[in-house]
Amino acid sequence: MDSMLPLQVLVSTSTLAWGVNLPAHLVIIKGTEYFDGKTKRYVDFPLTEILQMMGRAGRPQFDQHGKAVILVHEPKKSFYKKFLYEPFPVESSLKEKLHDHFNAEIVSGTIGNKEDAVHYLTWTYLFRRLMANPAYYGLEGTQDETVCSYLSRLVQNTFDDLEDSGCLKVNENSVEPMMLGTIASQYYLCYMTVSMFGSNIGSDTSLEAFLHILAGASEYDELPVRHNEENYNKTLSDKVRYPVDNNHLDDPHVKANLLFQ
Template sequence: PTLAAGVNTPSRRVVVRDWRRYDGEFGGMKPLDVLEVHQMCGRAGRPGLDPYGEAVLLAKDHDTRDELFDRYVYADPEPVQSKLAAEPALRTHLLATVASGFANSREGILEFLGNTLYASQTEESGRLEHVTDSVLDYLDVNGFVDREAGSITATNVGHTVSRLYLDPMSAAEILDGLRDAEEVTPLGCYHLVCRTPDMYQLYLKSGDREEYTELFYERETELLGVAPSEFDDVAFEDWLAALKTASMLEDWAREVDEDRIAERFGVGPGDIRGKVDTAERLLGAAEQ
């Protein structure tokens, strides 16, 4: 998935070793989508860096080779389906639309959205209007936009959030955590940004809940914001997953050996680097 989504590193050759992935809903190993494999192969040969690119799909035998040609080389990619009406996507896009001055009213926003791919595909009447109103309410309540006499403008905070390409929900989490903070520690900051939608948290494995519940009570005073009840399983587990991720960042900041971090948290060097980069971006945004 990382390669398909795009890796900002030069690559002349891409080798796709496995073309199936486990899918719980499918009930076993499911072939990758054509579009995903094409995306992977398209990473080979970066413009301005390589004169050409090579993509290799590995087949174990002749029958598999023929199947791979039929499935991925000769086949057309699946139709693209817009996800614009999902609130996480629309939060960012609506704030950017208002902050850039592209639209400054509900009617203007809906007119703009009415010309998108989603609008041409959807058969759900009123769906886009409903989600738009919900997102505008969220942006208003959290101080990212002002609405007055039918006009919608971005606040100073809203402009900053849009300029930093933050999910407004991430910005709201950070602002809420810092608002009443009396003393801020590194772990508290790490944990705060690890609770945001922009950070992919580490999973809690077997035995982790007990370990990080104990750590939570040991260092509870350092954590920013209001902790959920331990009896709210989903919310409390998310809180602990953020704490586990924050602990990994704390080890990295203390210059703990990378191999020890990888072993302790069950991650690879790329996972560590990715989370460090995301944390740096979010902490920089929090500072602003």
């Protein structure tokens, strides 16, 4: 093919389809599943990723319109039709990550006590969705007393967990960050990770033990282990200094350990 001719057809992996900035008139998504190495099965792409791939079709500066075709199994056809033509409600995921947000705000001085934390929550998308869809978050209604009680319990439980992990100290009328909490905030670490480090790492910790502790951090939960990659990990495990669990070579934390070594 002449190198001066424009590219007419591109067959790509999903990874390339998410990230590359290649405008196209027609995008065809051949299947909506991918192989998950952690669970060893095929799972559906998140809907947001399907939209990301479809978004490559029809860039305004290049084309007046674009087309997207999704090839999917018949049982899922109606679902994708509904997904594409009707809006889905977007709910908040803040509750699952609230500990790390609270810790960062306490370290920065934005939150100094429980009242500040409750006030902080009233400015979040979580609060807006809580009022709009209370049942989704386990509330029976949106009466002031019910909502205030829910927010107070949420703050108290979060503070208790952060205190148990050594990230902050709860006083009678205030909260103050501890060293572990400051480290977690500065380096964007999960509060459970720094708690685990603080409990297991000491001045006499060996390098081998330190590697196992470091690789055990929750930040490596999502380290991708691809199909059949355990075979490569087995080869690596025979070459490194410190042994790993050869029964779990498809585990992301074992892979992290091997890569560190």
